[in-house]
Amino acid sequence: MSNTNHNDPSNVEAYQNTPNSAVQPVPLPLQPGGPSIPIFEVAFRNGMWWSMPEELSTLLFAKYENGEDAVYTWDWGESRLGSWRPDNEDTSINRYLVDFGAMEQRNIDNDRRRSLRLVWVRPQDVTPKWAGQKP
Secondary structure: OOOOOOOOOOOHHHHHOOOOOOOOOOOOOOOOOOOOEEEEEEEOHHHOEEEOOHHHHHHHHHHHHOOOOEEEEEEOOOOOOOOOOHHHOOOOEEEEEEEOOOOEEEEOOOOOEEEEEEEEEOHHHOOOOOOOOOO
């Protein structure tokens, strides 16, 4: 096991020398103002992207760096029904498989697929700020 710090944005060479796997990490961009944080986004309607929360993106990125696909669940709470229906019971949960080789998210229960992308965000831009103004 290597002691290379793959989270060091100045160490692009560490990514170029990553052992071969089905999933190859991309180099961290060198941005003014310091390092950036990986955020995964899933394709949504009308050419828009849905950004996954930082905590989930961090867990997914660890799998991505290790060349592993990932599985996660999303709980919609009271906002909508989920696709997971154990014993035909309604839930608010969706279950997903993330295929990093294809950069695709697949709903395990209904086989719906969406494109996935990895973006890099400055730490100060991760948390959205909304003051409630209407345009």
